[in-house]
Amino acid sequence: MAKITKQSEDFSKWYLDTVKIAELADYSKVKGCMVIKPWGYAIWEHLQRGLDKKIKAAGVKNVYFPMFIPESFINREKEHVEGFAPECAIVTHGGGKKLAEPLYVRPTSETIMYDTFSEWIQSYRDLPLKINQWANIVRWEMRTRPFLRTTEFLWQEGHTAHETKEEADAEANRALKMYKDFDREFLALPVLTGKKSEKEKFAGALYTLCTEALARDGKAIQAGTSHNLGQGFAESFGINFLDKNNESQKVWQTSWGVSTRLIGTIIVVHGDDNGLRLPPRVAPVQIMGVPIYRSDDDKANVMGAFEKIKEGISKIKWNDEEIRFEIDDRDEMSPGYKFNEWESKGVPLRIELGPKDFENGSCVLVRRDTGEKQNVKLSDVVEAIPDIMTDIQTGLYDQAKKFQEENTSDVTDYQEFKQKLEEGGFLRSGWCGSEKCEQKIQEETKATIRIVESKSDDGECVYCAEKSQHKVILAKAY
RNA sequence: CGGGGUAUAGCACAGUUGGCUAGUGCGCUCGGUUUGGGACCGAGAGGCCGCAGGUUCGAGUCCUGCUACCCCGACCA
Numbered sequence: 001m002a003k004i005t006k007q008s009e010d011f012s013k014w015y016l017d018t019v020k021i022a023e024l025a026d027y028s029k030v031k032g033c034m035v036i037k038p039w040g041y042a043i044w045e046h047l048q049r050g051l052d053k054k055i056k057a058a059g060v061k062n063v064y065f066p067m068f069i070p071e072s073f074i075n076r077e078k079e080h081v082e083g084f085a086p087e088c089a090i091v092t093h094g095g096g097k098k099l100a101e102p103l104y105v106r107p108t109s110e111t112i113m114y115d116t117f118s119e120w121i122q123s124y125r126d127l128p129l130k131i132n133q134w135a136n137i138v139r140w141e142m143r144t145r146p147f148l149r150t151t152e153f154l155w156q157e158g159h160t161a162h163e164t165k166e167e168a169d170a171e172a173n174r175a176l177k178m179y180k181d182f183d184r185e186f187l188a189l190p191v192l193t194g195k196k197s198e199k200e201k202f203a204g205a206l207y208t209l210c211t212e213a214l215a216r217d218g219k220a221i222q223a224g225t226s227h228n229l230g231q232g233f234a235e236s237f238g239i240n241f242l243d244k245n246n247e248s249q250k251v252w253q254t255s256w257g258v259s260t261r262l263i264g265t266i267i268v269v270h271g272d273d274n275g276l277r278l279p280p281r282v283a284p285v286q287i288m289g290v291p292i293y294r295s296d297d298d299k300a301n302v303m304g305a306f307e308k309i310k311e312g313i314s315k316i317k318w319n320d321e322e323i324r325f326e327i328d329d330r331d332e333m334s335p336g337y338k339f340n341e342w343e344s345k346g347v348p349l350r351i352e353l354g355p356k357d358f359e360n361g362s363c364v365l366v367r368r369d370t371g372e373k374q375n376v377k378l379s380d381v382v383e384a385i386p387d388i389m390t391d392i393q394t395g396l397y398d399q400a401k402k403f404q405e406e407n408t409s410d411v412t413d414y415q416e417f418k419q420k421l422e423e424g425g426f427l428r429s430g431w432c433g434s435e436k437c438e439q440k441i442q443e444e445t446k447a448t449i450r451i452v453e454s455k456s457d458d459g460e461c462v463y464c465a466e467k468s469q470h471k472v473i474l475a476k477a478y
Numbered sequence: 479c480g481g482g483g484u485a486u487a488g489c490a491c492a493g494u495u496g497g498c499u500a501g502u503g504c505g506c507u508c509g510g511u512u513u514g515g516g517a518c519c520g521a522g523a524g525g526c527c528g529c530a531g532g533u534u535c536g537a538g539u540c541c542u543g544c545u546a547c548c549c550c551g552a553c554c555a
Contacts, residue, residue: 003516012549031547087554108555141554142479149555202555210555222555261555292514336515343515354514364514478555 011217022276022345032144032151042284050186060130068103073111077236083203087139105138114237132158147264155259161251168252172228175256176209179224188279188396194451206230214404215268218424220475226256276346280389288347289327292335292354301358312382348392369395430468432461
């Protein structure tokens with residue numbers, strides 16, 4: 001099997017090697033689109049299940065809307081159309097005939113959903129309306145990379161409508177916190193959260209909140225977004241309701257989403273020179289058993305011991321779920337081959353069991369997060385597993401958190417900023433709030449404001465040295 | 479959209495100044511030996527040489543055109 005390029009040699013190549021060797025996805029014959037393979041899709045399914053539970057716990061119901069959006073819908077909200085129209089795929093023919101009105105393949109579903117919202121919402125009693133859909137999205141990007149940016153991708157989009165701005169604020173913040181918690185609990189991803197600048201916000205939103213992770217090459221990656229859409233869409237789509245005083249009001253709306261990019265984020269945040277390292281909560285296989293034997297007798301003993309472990313594991317739970325344990329009993333592969341294969345695929349824990357171990361009544365546990373090997377008595381192994389899973393999950397988070405902290409620094413002037421930017425990472429500084437400075441910084445350094453953290457008149461703008469209005473996080477981004 | 483690259487077996491590639499039967503490694507199938515960090519031997523199967531034209535006695539190789547994908551940048555989750 002092929003070797004993976006070292007991260008230090010060429011991170012981008014390492015990334016593509018890892019996607020391929022871990023069998024997450026293949027290129028398809030359609031430009032910018034990928035085939036998500038079983039190993040990659042299983043990660044998506046576990047991720048999806050975990051997040052879906054949190055979404056439902058917030059009282060949001062799942063729905064499904066068409067992937068085709070009439071052109072006139074897209075055109076209804078001015079900022080929105082300007083933001084998205086250039087990157088849309090458009091269907092002009094159907095059933096062999098030219099369509100009277102072209103259909104846009106959804107680049108996001110605000111417009112098609114909100115046309116329907118105007119029918120669903122009549123009274124304040126219909127509010128809040130909270131729905132979510134798991135769907136595919138198409139955006140004709142010029143530059144694509146598997147999982148990080150693809151022409152078609154999978155995502156979840158939540159859409160809510162409320163009576164007041166305060167409620168919409170609360171919902172946008174709730175979704176943001178949900179993502180942050182989910183990122184930590186399931187994906188072991190530490191993220192920074194905050195607002196986007198006006199320049200970076202979602203087309204048509206009042207403001208955009210986001211989660212930002214830091215990849216191991218020092219680049220920022222937006223992992224999730226949550227928008228307070230204000231009343232702009234309500235205005236364009238006529239989403240009005242009668243309040244308690246029988247007066248017509250426009251709703252306040254939010255939308256929020258995460259995509260298959262989260263898988264890309266897991267790769268670039270946790271991956272190492274041996275390939276993928278998966279957080280146990282989303283790993284398709286959490287524990288892989290690798291038997292080692294020479295004779296038929298050895299094999300019988302070893303497989304027998306594994307069957308007992310399997311039985312024991314099937315009776316316990318971790319985070320209220322059955323533990324995903326498999327035994328790699330392929331006879332034609334050597335143990336060494338299997339070790340490498342499952343390491344590159346990111347399996348969190350491996351159990352090795354050979355004749356020597358069997359004689360000693362023990363087995364060897366090998367952690368993917370640290371590489372640490374440990375002898376454990378066969379009688380104790382099942383019991384030890386839940387804690388080890390938890391250790392790996394938090395261990396990956398802690399490692400990533402440490403990396404993020406070590407690669408976040410405060411800068412005060414532009415020289416220092418440019419210098420530190422070379423090394424990568426998040427840079428915190430003051431900002432006067434002008435889009436001109438933001439633009440200049442991007443033109444000159446390719447760094448963008450990832451997050452506007454807080455209002456702060458402490459210090460000076462990193463670019464123009466005028467009085468600072470905000471603390472911001474800057475970085476080069478994916 | 480600019481720059482670069484590639485297109486030959488499932489994958490990675492080689493194929494000389496055009497030359498007769500299309501090559502190597504990995505993988506695959508069968509048999510045997512192996513198995514504690516990517517095992518080995520033997521025998522096999524597998525090709526519209528991206529597509530369309532052209533030059534030539536003869537084209538994977540030369541010429542023209544096309545198409546597709548990849549990589550690097552600017553636009554973006």
